[in-house]
Amino acid sequence: MVRLLGFERCDMDQAVFFRRRAKALIVVLVHVDDCTIVATSQPLIDAFKIEIDITDLGELHWILGIEVRHVCENRTIFISQRSYIESILRHYGLQDLKPLSIPMDPNVRLTSAQSPLTTDEFAQMRDVPYHAAVGSLMYASLGTHPDITYAVQTVSRFLTKPRIAHWDTVKRIFHYLKGMKELWLSYGGQQKGLVGYADADGSMAEDRHAISGYAFLLHGRAVSWSTKRQEIISLLTTESEYIAATYTSKEALWLRSLISQLFNTSLGSTTLFSDNQSAIALAKDHQYHARTKHINVWFHFIRWIVENGSIRLVYCPTDEMVADTLTKALPSPKVKHFVTELGLISV
Known part of the structure; x- marks a missing residue:
């Protein structure tokens, strides 16, 4: 057919x-x-x-629980999951929560040591819908709320043995969504190409595995984002940032191919921002370095991508690193700043 x-x-x-x-x-x-x-x-x-x-x-107004609005005169589209968020708040009896300005407290560190050990501790969590609640939050994170992606990734690590401390963090994400449910992810209105942001952070990792995060913006709005725990233990900050850039370059290639095929166009170099000068230098330098010789050859894939011109690594100050919100818990002013940068606005 x-x-x-x-x-x-x-x-x-x-x-x-x-x-x-x-x-x-x-x-x-x-x-x-x-x-x-x-x-x-x-x-x-x-x-x-x-x-x-x-x-x-x-005309499209709803798809998979996501509300869609069109403003033809401005050539913009807005998508929202406010109805979905309201429904999961009611489902878990959390509709009366007070809104909070951040999805995760930067001063709280969740660890596996907080998991239940005694019979009483397991009984305390028996009727808590931890798995279902985290799954509900994942859909909001994947759909229209990249601002909760790091927090959801963090609480999902404790699905096997959650404890009250972990559940409190889950409820805090719901607190945050209660106040952010009226924000819409917007598209259009800006004449900018595809740009990416890559970041990594390992300072809060209990197992020393750094967290990679990336965000891609098309016309100034988020179209792809991710938070992921790195498979290996990095010995250097440069190494974890370099690995994060490699992860991000794979998504960049996929997005470039998708756009090129659908719209029959040839793209120039895609700008990929990193806030680590050493990682940028390593991606451009094929020389031998004693401190980085242990890095798996797989991660040097980014060198070929940079050399053939598909992406262009550019330094970005940490304060403007959009992917920062995908690698760690941040204070309220930074959360608000990056929410706007990702394209979440009031309509």
Whole structure:
């Protein structure tokens, strides 16, 4: 059916199909039996709905629990999970929580030593919906709230043996979402290309595994973000930042390929910001260094990416490092600053 209609399957995402004729482009995104159709003009969408037997639910306002708003005159789109957040607050009986300005207290350190050891401690957590609550928060984090991604990643590490201290942190994330539920993730309105931010932090890691974080902004708004525990133990800050940049470069290549294929365009070098000058120098320098010779050759992949011009590593001061909020708990002023930088605004 796809080929009969002249559509191609996207190489980077097999749930995305597109058809291009001259300057006319129509893209179909499929999720199980739901389709989202976007095109360069309304007649293209109307013609496609005639070609294929589907139920037309009209203009997109909801998809997978995410609310969508369009402002055509400004060429902007806003997405929100406020209804979803309200529903999970009610589900866990937390609808009366007072809003807080940060999702995680920078002065609180969660460890496995806080896990329950005695029968009484296990009994205390028996009826606490820790797993389900963390899963609910994950969907908000993946959908429209990159600002809680680090906090959710942290509490998810204690799913096997959570204790009250861990549950208190989970509830704090709900406190934060209660106050942030009216923020919308916005797209459009700025003529900027794709840029990425890569960061790492290991100072709070109990097991010495650093945390990598990245965020990619397209036209000044977040389109991809991640918080991930590094597989290896880094001996140097430079090493953990270098590894974070390598992780981020893989996502950069995927995004570049997706954009290039869908829009039939050739991208110049994608700017990737890092706040570590030594990591940037290491990515550009192929010479032997005694202090970094132990780094696995796999992580030197970024050197090839930089050399062939796909990405351009640029220094960014820590105060402007958007991915900082994806690697550690921050005080309120920084949280608010990076929330805005990611594209979360009031509508």
